[in-house]
Structure formats: C-alpha cells, structure tokens
Amino acid sequence: MKKEIIGPSQMFAMIVLFEMGTAIVIPIGLESGHAVWLSILMALPGGVLLYLIYNDLYRQFPNLIISGYTRKILGKYIGWPLSLLYIPVLMFNGSRNLREAGDLLISASYDRTPILIINSIMIIAVMYILNKGIEVFARTAEIYFWIMMIMGLVCNGVVIMAGLVDFKNLFPLHYKDWMDALTSAYPNIWIFPFGELVCFTTVLPYLKKSGISGKMGVTAIILSGFLLCFTHAIEISVLGMDIYSRAAFPIYTTITLVNVANFIQRLDALVILTLIIGVFFKMSIYCFAATVITADLFKVKDYRRLVVPVGVIVLFTSFISAENYISHLNEGKVFLKYFLPAICAVVPILLFLVHRIRKRFGLYR
Amino acid sequence: MKTKHLSVLVLFVLLSLNLAGCWNSRELNELAIVSGIGIDRVMDTGKLRVTFQVVNPSATTTTQGASTNQSPISIYTVNDRTVFGALRRASKQATRQLFFAHAQLLVIGESLAEGGMKDVLDIFERSHELRLNTTVLVSRDTDAESILKVLLPQESVPSIGLGKKAENTSKVWGETPQVSVFETIKEITGGGGFTISGVRMLGNVEEGQKKASLEQTKAETSILISGQAVFNKGKLMNWIDGPEARGAQWILDKIYETNLNLDSGDQAKAIAVNVVFSKTKIKVEMRDGLPIFHIRINEEGNLNETQSAVNLSQNHEIRKLEAEMEKLTKKEVQEAFQAAQKAECDYFNLGNEFKRVNPAEWKKVEKDWNQIFAKGTLELQVHAFIRATGMRVTPLKAPE
Known part of the structure; x- marks a missing residue:
C-alpha cells in the first residue's frame, strides 16, 4: 500500500500486547464463577477461528483494509454506510480502554487528579506515536513486548513465591461450572478480548510478507490466550471467587497481597505499569483503525492528518460517556452484548460468506 | 524557522510540567x-x-539512648x-x-x-x-x-x-x-x-x-x-484457649511448629518434642444425612529434651514416644472438635470444604449446617514420626 512495512515479529508483539491490554486487569467472564480460566481456554478456539476469517479476507484483498473490501464485496451503496459504522464503534471502544486506565490510576493513587489530565496525557502519547506512523508504532511494540513479558514473569513469580496461590479455589470443576464457563466464553470472552482483533484488519495490509499472517497471528492469539488464562487463574486462586468478583481491578488487589520475606512487597507499581503499557497499545490500535478507515472512506490521502481529531474525540468520549465507573461498566455490558459482536463477528462473517458466494457463482464483474 | 523552534521549546517546557506529577503530591x-x-x-x-x-x-x-x-x-x-x-x-x-x-x-x-x-x-x-x-x-x-x-x-x-x-x-x-x-x-x-x-x-x-x-x-x-x-x-x-485452641489450629492445618510434652513410662509430661512439620488432610462425607469428617494428620518432630530416663537408642522406645505423640495430638484435636460441636459452630471450615467438593449435596444441608455439623462424627487418624533426638542419644544419668 504505502512504503510503511511491518515485520512478522512486530506483528506478533502487537497482537499479544493488544490482547493483554485491558483484559488482564479487569475481571472478565464473571458468570463462570471460579472457572473463568476455563472459559478463556474455551473461547480461544473461537478467537482463532475468527482471526482466520479476518485473515482469509485479507488474503483475498491483500491491499485493502476492512472498509475497502466491505465496499468491494457488498457494493458501494451498502458497503460505504456499513463501513462508516466501524468508526464510532472503534473510537468508542478505544475511549473505553482509556477510561479504564484512567479510573485505575485514580482509584489506585491519584485520587485528587482530574480524569481529564490523566487521560489527556495518555492520549497525547498515542497521538504522537500514530503521527509517527504505524511502522514506528510496530517497532515500539516489539520492545514493549519483552518488557511486558518480563513484568508478567516477575508479577506471577512473586505471587507464587509468596505462597498465596491456593489451588483449592480453582478445583474441582463440576458439571455446572463447565456449563457456566461455556456460556461466558460465548459470546462474551470470545468477543472481548478475542473478537476485538477486528482492528487488525486495518494493520494486516502493512505486513512485509503476507504469507505468514495466518500462522503468526494464530500463534500470537494462542500465546496471549494462555497468558490471560494463567494470570486470571492465579488471581482467582489467590483472591477466591468472592473477592475476585467484587474487585474493580483484581490484579491490583492480588499484587498488594504479595509479601516475600517482608522484603519484596508493594509491587502495585508493576501492575499500573502493565495496565498503562497494555492500554497504550490497545488504544493506539483502536485509534489507528478508526483513523485509517476514516481516511479511506473520505478519501483523505494521508491518515496522519486525522490522528489528532480522532484522538481528541476519543479523549472526550472517554469521560463524557459515563459519569462514574459503575455506569461505565454497565454501559460496557450493553456494548459488549449488542454492538461489539455485530462489528467483530457478524459483519466479518457476513463479508466472508458473501464473498465466497459471489466468487463461486462469478458475481464479480 | 526560529519561531517554530521557540514554540517547540515552549511546548516541551509545558509538557514537562505535567510529567512532574505534582498534582497529587504529598x-x-x-x-x-x-x-x-x-x-x-x-x-x-x-x-x-x-x-x-x-x-x-x-x-x-534507631540510634540507642534517649535522644x-x-x-x-x-x-x-x-x-x-x-x-x-x-x-x-x-x-x-x-x-x-x-x-x-x-x-x-x-x-x-x-x-x-x-x-x-x-x-x-x-x-x-x-x-x-x-x-x-x-x-x-x-x-x-x-x-x-x-x-x-x-x-x-x-x-x-x-x-x-x-x-x-x-x-x-x-x-x-x-x-x-x-x-x-x-x-x-x-x-x-x-x-x-x-x-x-x-x-x-x-x-x-x-x-x-x-x-x-x-x-x-x-x-x-x-x-x-x-x-x-x-x-x-x-x-x-x-x-x-489452650489445647482446644491448638487442636483447632491442627484441624485448620496451620501448625508450623509447636511443642508437645509427652508422658514417658515413669513420668508425666517429661519429654519435649518439637513438632517441625505437620500436614492435615480433610475429607467430608455424608452418610444418612449426617457428616463424617475424615481428618488425617501427619506430623514430624524432633526430641529436644527429656527429663525421664528413656533409652533412646532403642527403636521401640522411639515408637512408644511416637504413639504417645499421636495420642496427645488426637486428644487435643478431639477436644477442639467437641468444643466446636458443643458450641454448634463450624470454625474449621469443614462446611466450605464440603461445599467445594460437593456443591449439590451442600445445597441440602446449607441452611442448618451448624446443627448438622454438631451431630457429625470425627474419624481421626494421626501419624507421628520422631526424626531426630538432638546432640545426645541417651540421656544423662547419675550413678545410684
């Protein structure tokens, strides 16, 4: 497409960071009780399948982003308005991530700082890096991937070393737990965080070698699925189901309990760092996707010119959308139930099917 | 060009003010x-x-003396x-x-x-x-x-x-x-x-x-x-208090280290054994609507003091002491258990263990678990081992 290109390991790092983003910090799939870790594993095959659909569409149209091939497949008159719908949904979801990060920072330590200040500092960083282009962003991701992995290792390591893990909280699994796990896996965990990978349909065209997109993406998704499963299992085994389900940020509570030999303690900073890094990448990709789709739809030559407007809208949405964290969470439930599945799963699957049918019966002119 | 550089500089200075993070400073x-x-x-x-x-x-x-x-x-x-x-x-x-x-x-x-x-x-x-x-x-x-x-x-x-x-x-x-x-x-x-x-x-x-x-x-x-x-x-x-309290700790598997004064042949409570390892395993089972609590304790200790003349070089003497240790532990655990049953309060978390393993059965007994718990029976098994006797084998003796 343009001269910007992304290497395979950079892509890998971006997908993992994107998946870890907020999903590692907030409790997911509460319906499944102590079997959350199981439902993450159950949702994983669905997530991989969904990614393969995005990937297949990309392989069919290697130079186009999602709004491009939506118009190709469904025609200009259905495709254009449908693609337009992507923009607000992606921006809103990006703003939700920003809000979650801001709220954790406020409730964890900055109790008197206005959310505007915290969020705008974060969004300035996002706008800056997107202004530098996706290639710079991808290289940053490559570096931060290792930082995240090391921090994850340290955090999980000290929690285990401190002897807090109690496997009694995870087992045994009864028939009811399996059913609960399944119902929370589909569609909830399937969509969040796995379905959110729909953003990557706008990143894939920048890949250096298109051939590796499938294999590498699937590996990255499986890795992040296992990491998420492991981390949430640790959280539940430490906190127990009751506290895990009542906590706004279970990982934070887990890490505050760490005390190895009265020496290694108060590692909350690591959790906050994890969240900031994760949210930074997740939000950047959301903003990037929204920017590129807008640029594509309105025929703006250089997407970078749209980074600032999109960033500002995301910033303001992040704190105008909900008056407090509770209503933010409740909004999220509705959003996750109706809007996100439509954009992440229904539309891509529809595109996939229509494309297959049109190709089969030679309906493309 | 010059104005551009200047404006960038001003922007940097303004941004660095944010980074200092003084907003919430204490x-x-x-x-x-x-x-x-x-x-x-x-x-x-x-x-x-x-x-x-x-x-x-x-x-x-930390400096000593009344500053x-x-x-x-x-x-x-x-x-x-x-x-x-x-x-x-x-x-x-x-x-x-x-x-x-x-x-x-x-x-x-x-x-x-x-x-x-x-x-x-x-x-x-x-x-x-x-x-x-x-x-x-x-x-x-x-x-x-x-x-x-x-x-x-x-x-x-x-x-x-x-x-x-x-x-x-x-x-x-x-x-x-x-x-x-x-x-x-x-x-x-x-x-x-x-x-x-x-x-x-x-x-x-x-x-x-x-x-x-x-x-x-x-x-x-x-x-x-x-x-x-x-x-x-x-x-x-x-x-x-006392044995009841320690028995409760035993059931809860919270004993890290403790001391048991054992009876030996001629004298009561004259041998001190330091328990250095103890592990409790619990299984709850319902039979005819009443629970049976299988509690299995494995403990290991070192003999740290003896005031009675036992020949510790003999294996059977050690066995005897181990049996004594088991007896004493059993007594304390039973005392603690009976106290809890008498008070009709399951503070050993046995109910939660049952709930975890068998949530369907638990639903039936949940409402009056404390009363049901009070009628339950205890099946206690204790295995004690003495692993070491310290720096001496046989105790000192004054010639008669």
Whole structure:
C-alpha cells in the first residue's frame, strides 16, 4: 500500500500486547464463577477461528483494509454506510480502554487528579506515536513486548513465591461450572478480548510478507490466550471467587497481597505499569483503525492528518460517556452484548460468506 | 524557522510540567504515619470509637539512648459513625494528615466484635491506602484503645511489636493464628465460622502508656497474645484457649511448629518434642444425612529434651514416644472438635470444604449446617514420626 512495512515479529508483539491490554486487569467472564480460566481456554478456539476469517479476507484483498473490501464485496451503496459504522464503534471502544486506565490510576493513587489530565496525557502519547506512523508504532511494540513479558514473569513469580496461590479455589470443576464457563466464553470472552482483533484488519495490509499472517497471528492469539488464562487463574486462586468478583481491578488487589520475606512487597507499581503499557497499545490500535478507515472512506490521502481529531474525540468520549465507573461498566455490558459482536463477528462473517458466494457463482464483474 | 523552534521549546517546557506529577503530591514531612488502628463500638451511641497509633518519627530513630523524651507514638481517639469519617475527623487533633499505607495492625475491640465486625472491614478493601495484609487481633477483656496505648519493650512502635508477637507465637507455639484483614474478609464471605487471635493486657493502661514503664526490667503493663476469638456468622461467640485452641489450629492445618510434652513410662509430661512439620488432610462425607469428617494428620518432630530416663537408642522406645505423640495430638484435636460441636459452630471450615467438593449435596444441608455439623462424627487418624533426638542419644544419668 504505502512504503510503511511491518515485520512478522512486530506483528506478533502487537497482537499479544493488544490482547493483554485491558483484559488482564479487569475481571472478565464473571458468570463462570471460579472457572473463568476455563472459559478463556474455551473461547480461544473461537478467537482463532475468527482471526482466520479476518485473515482469509485479507488474503483475498491483500491491499485493502476492512472498509475497502466491505465496499468491494457488498457494493458501494451498502458497503460505504456499513463501513462508516466501524468508526464510532472503534473510537468508542478505544475511549473505553482509556477510561479504564484512567479510573485505575485514580482509584489506585491519584485520587485528587482530574480524569481529564490523566487521560489527556495518555492520549497525547498515542497521538504522537500514530503521527509517527504505524511502522514506528510496530517497532515500539516489539520492545514493549519483552518488557511486558518480563513484568508478567516477575508479577506471577512473586505471587507464587509468596505462597498465596491456593489451588483449592480453582478445583474441582463440576458439571455446572463447565456449563457456566461455556456460556461466558460465548459470546462474551470470545468477543472481548478475542473478537476485538477486528482492528487488525486495518494493520494486516502493512505486513512485509503476507504469507505468514495466518500462522503468526494464530500463534500470537494462542500465546496471549494462555497468558490471560494463567494470570486470571492465579488471581482467582489467590483472591477466591468472592473477592475476585467484587474487585474493580483484581490484579491490583492480588499484587498488594504479595509479601516475600517482608522484603519484596508493594509491587502495585508493576501492575499500573502493565495496565498503562497494555492500554497504550490497545488504544493506539483502536485509534489507528478508526483513523485509517476514516481516511479511506473520505478519501483523505494521508491518515496522519486525522490522528489528532480522532484522538481528541476519543479523549472526550472517554469521560463524557459515563459519569462514574459503575455506569461505565454497565454501559460496557450493553456494548459488549449488542454492538461489539455485530462489528467483530457478524459483519466479518457476513463479508466472508458473501464473498465466497459471489466468487463461486462469478458475481464479480 | 526560529519561531517554530521557540514554540517547540515552549511546548516541551509545558509538557514537562505535567510529567512532574505534582498534582497529587504529598510530602513525607506533612504526613503522620499511622502504625495501628483500633476500633471499638461505643455502646450508648452506636458510633465507632477509632483509635490511631501514630508514629513520632524523631522519637523512633534507631540510634540507642534517649535522644528525646518524647513518646515514640501518639494516640488519637475519635468517635464517628464511619471509619473514614473518624480518620478525617482526626485532623482536628493531629498536626499532620494521617497516612495509612503503613498500618501494621488492626485491633478489633471486644465490644465491636460481639456485634459483628464485617462493616468496618469494607474500608480496608475499598481504600487504596489501607493494606489487606494488616494483622488483625481482637482485644480480650479490654478495649482496642487501651491495647494500642501501651508501650512495648524492644519494639519502639507497639503496633509493629504486636504484629511480630502474633506472628512469632503462631509460628513456634501454634496456639493462635496470625490472621490478616484479607483472610478475615475471606472467612466472613465464606459463610462459616472462623477464629482470630486475641490480645489481652496485664496491668493497667495508665502505667503502660508512660515511657517510664519501660525504664524497668519488667514492664509495668504488658500485652500478650491470648487465645482465639471464635466468630459465628461474623459475630464474636466465645473464646477458646489452650489445647482446644491448638487442636483447632491442627484441624485448620496451620501448625508450623509447636511443642508437645509427652508422658514417658515413669513420668508425666517429661519429654519435649518439637513438632517441625505437620500436614492435615480433610475429607467430608455424608452418610444418612449426617457428616463424617475424615481428618488425617501427619506430623514430624524432633526430641529436644527429656527429663525421664528413656533409652533412646532403642527403636521401640522411639515408637512408644511416637504413639504417645499421636495420642496427645488426637486428644487435643478431639477436644477442639467437641468444643466446636458443643458450641454448634463450624470454625474449621469443614462446611466450605464440603461445599467445594460437593456443591449439590451442600445445597441440602446449607441452611442448618451448624446443627448438622454438631451431630457429625470425627474419624481421626494421626501419624507421628520422631526424626531426630538432638546432640545426645541417651540421656544423662547419675550413678545410684
């Protein structure tokens, strides 16, 4: 497409960071009780399948982003308005991530700082890096991937070393737990965080070698699925189901309990760092996707010119959308139930099917 | 070009102002570090009486000798309906803003514990400053305020000293548990009964809060960890002591180390065995609507002292002592178990174990579990091993 290109390991790092983003910090799939870790594993095959659909569409149209091939497949008159719908949904979801990060920072330590200040500092960083282009962003991701992995290792390591893990909280699994796990896996965990990978349909065209997109993406998704499963299992085994389900940020509570030999303690900073890094990448990709789709739809030559407007809208949405964290969470439930599945799963699957049918019966002119 | 550079410079300076992060700044010399919190209930008003033990930094420096005549701690006592209200109201008394991230100890007054203490724990969960691994103790026969007022020898900050006391005795004597706020919340929400170490005062507060009381070899007033407070449905029900208390620790698998005085052939309680490892396994089973609790304890110990003439070089003598050890452990566990059954309160978490393994069956017995628990039978198996006898094999003997 343009001269910007992304290497395979950079892509890998971006997908993992994107998946870890907020999903590692907030409790997911509460319906499944102590079997959350199981439902993450159950949702994983669905997530991989969904990614393969995005990937297949990309392989069919290697130079186009999602709004491009939506118009190709469904025609200009259905495709254009449908693609337009992507923009607000992606921006809103990006703003939700920003809000979650801001709220954790406020409730964890900055109790008197206005959310505007915290969020705008974060969004300035996002706008800056997107202004530098996706290639710079991808290289940053490559570096931060290792930082995240090391921090994850340290955090999980000290929690285990401190002897807090109690496997009694995870087992045994009864028939009811399996059913609960399944119902929370589909569609909830399937969509969040796995379905959110729909953003990557706008990143894939920048890949250096298109051939590796499938294999590498699937590996990255499986890795992040296992990491998420492991981390949430640790959280539940430490906190127990009751506290895990009542906590706004279970990982934070887990890490505050760490005390190895009265020496290694108060590692909350690591959790906050994890969240900031994760949210930074997740939000950047959301903003990037929204920017590129807008640029594509309105025929703006250089997407970078749209980074600032999109960033500002995301910033303001992040704190105008909900008056407090509770209503933010409740909004999220509705959003996750109706809007996100439509954009992440229904539309891509529809595109996939229509494309297959049109190709089969030679309906493309 | 020049104006562009200048504007970039201005932007950088403005941005760096943000990065300093002074918005929420709190300087150390404007904070009063709270080391311990005590909460009592004022009976006639129903309000909470919250006591804060605040460290006086200049008086707690590690250099020895009386650098100042100031007491190492100050006490602020505030009445309010909520804990947070109390800690903000304390600003009327304290010169600095109270800072809670280093609180080591929470003392629950007996008066509060009797009426249920779950409400005051909320702030420990919700606040980002208060820590969940603060040690919890329940004041026994006195109020939390008095406990916090008393100065302790060796440790300049009494709250830290009490936390260490609780930890120390739970590790080497095993009669009382060291319980954190986190564990307490877990137990309360778990629904069963639970126990927390008690703390009691010998002497009177007036003497104990004076620095002068530490100027003698035996402090006028002392604070000691004493027994376990038994909570049923979040309310203090009774106290258990001695073998009952240690038996409870055994069932809960919380024995790290403890001492058993065994009988030997000719003398009672003359051989000291230090238990250094103990593991308890529990299985709950329902038979004809009544539970059977299979409790299996494996313990290992070292013989540390004998005042009776046993020939320890003989294998069968060691076997005998091991049998004696099993007998003693069994006795304590049974005593503890019977005490719990008599009180109709399952503070061994046996119900939760049953719930975890068999949630379907649990639904049927959940409602009156305590009564069902009281009718259950205990199937106890203890395996004891003596692994070492110290630096001598046979004990010393004076020729007759």
